[in-house]
Amino acid sequence: MAGPSKRQREKPQTFVCGFCVPAELSTKICTNLWINLRTELFLVSPIWYTKIIQAQIAGKRETRGINMGLFSKPEVVIAKESSNAKEYLRQLEELAEKAAGENAKKIAKEIAVVKAGIIGEDNILFELKNSGMDMVVLHDLYIESVSGASAQIDFLVLTPKINFVLECKNLFGNIEINSKGDFIRTIRCGGRYYKEGIYSPITQNQRHLQVLNECRNENHGKVMAALRNHWFSNFFKGLIVLSNPKTIINDQDAPQEVKKQVVRADQLVETIKRMNRESSELKSSMKDLKEDGEYYLNKMHIEKPITYIEKFKQEELEDQPAAEQPALIEPAKPELPEKNLCPKCGKPLVMREARRGTHIGEKFWGCTGFPQCHFIKKIVKTENS
Numbered sequence: 001m002a003g004p005s006k007r008q009r010e011k012p013q014t015f016v017c018g019f020c021v022p023a024e025l026s027t028k029i030c031t032n033l034w035i036n037l038r039t040e041l042f043l044v045s046p047i048w049y050t051k052i053i054q055a056q057i058a059g060k061r062e063t064r065g066i067n068m069g070l071f072s073k074p075e076v077v078i079a080k081e082s083s084n085a086k087e088y089l090r091q092l093e094e095l096a097e098k099a100a101g102e103n104a105k106k107i108a109k110e111i112a113v114v115k116a117g118i119i120g121e122d123n124i125l126f127e128l129k130n131s132g133m134d135m136v137v138l139h140d141l142y143i144e145s146v147s148g149a150s151a152q153i154d155f156l157v158l159t160p161k162i163n164f165v166l167e168c169k170n171l172f173g174n175i176e177i178n179s180k181g182d183f184i185r186t187i188r189c190g191g192r193y194y195k196e197g198i199y200s201p202i203t204q205n206q207r208h209l210q211v212l213n214e215c216r217n218e219n220h221g222k223v224m225a226a227l228r229n230h231w232f233s234n235f236f237k238g239l240i241v242l243s244n245p246k247t248i249i250n251d252q253d254a255p256q257e258v259k260k261q262v263v264r265a266d267q268l269v270e271t272i273k274r275m276n277r278e279s280s281e282l283k284s285s286m287k288d289l290k291e292d293g294e295y296y297l298n299k300m301h302i303e304k305p306i307t308y309i310e311k312f313k314q315e316e317l318e319d320q321p322a323a324e325q326p327a328l329i330e331p332a333k334p335e336l337p338e339k340n341l342c343p344k345c346g347k348p349l350v351m352r353e354a355r356r357g358t359h360i361g362e363k364f365w366g367c368t369g370f371p372q373c374h375f376i377k378k379i380v381k382t383e384n385s
């Protein structure tokens with residue numbers, strides 16, 4: 001039998017399934033083999049095949065090769081640890097040194113609330129760092145969808161099977177969750193106990209999950225977005241974490257769906273591990289988790305400047321006691337409001353000058369109905385007559 005001709009020998013050859021074939025045909029043959037293999041896989045094990053598709057839709061990939069989990073230590077990566085709360089606290093403390101009157105009390109109360117929130121988030125971060133399992137943690141994530149919806153996520157925790165959106169609550173007093181899912185807080189004041197309703201953190205966190213889902217689907221077509229939306233609840237779960245160790249939770253009458261979403265900080269890690277064990281989804285490798293964390297941090301997170309401190313700066317002028325009100329000076333004409341009347345109460349407006357606080361020396365239009373009316377209008381430019 002004659003061997004291959006010189007022309008045939010000069011053509012690049014490759015091996016496919018033990019047969020020597022021309023290189024230009026190998027790609028086509030391998031593609032057909034993969035299509036047939038994929039079809040056989042679906043016929044033999046449609047459940048396993050479906051799980052692969054689910055994992056691809058959710059952005060997860062199957063870890064191939066030898067599982068080295070028995071030989072490697074769990075790794076906790078804090079992809080984003082900083083929080084705007086500490087910067088907000090610093091600005092509040094600076095403002096408190098200059099504030100006076102009623103506004104000083106408001107700032108002091110806000111400082112206490114922010115400090116409690118920071119302590120609670122630090123407690124949760126400590127638990128996550130010492131979880132003893134693979135995870136990537138992003139703290140204080142701010143995202144916005146194209147529709148204009150936004151969410152400030154306390155913690156986004158990426159684990160091998162499930163991603164968790166955590167809402168941290170450092171609540172004082174004891175918490176009761178009734179049969180309707182309402183949150184009721186009991187606090188003690190002056191030897192008496194008072195009950196008050198609070199906004200449901202479950203509802204708040206559901207809104208965060210909804211915005212996160214919208215942001216994830218923005219760069220995909222309608223078909224893929226619909227599939228990702230369908231499987232979203234399999235891979236993303238919300239948890240409310242009560243970080244105050246003194247808080248007692250009474251949830252015996254709470255609906256089961258609500259009860260399983262509320263945990264104490266010292267129960268958080270065990271809850272995450274249990275939910276991973278119970279999940280039937282495919283595991284993601286640590287490499288995949290890091291890539292996902294970089295995506296959320298670099299592609300979705302928005303560095304939002306702190307603007308809510310301005311409300312206290314504005315109230316610093318409005319909430320001064322009558323004895324400390326800026327003195328009336330000669331009226332001038334620049335930026336005179338229409339008809340020189342207060343748009344709130346209709347009384348005449350007069351020009352005043354701030355004599356204390358961060359706005360000292362600045363001129364503004366103030367209502368003569370003060371202190372019943374607190375309307376002011378800042379003057380950008382003035383001309384002395």
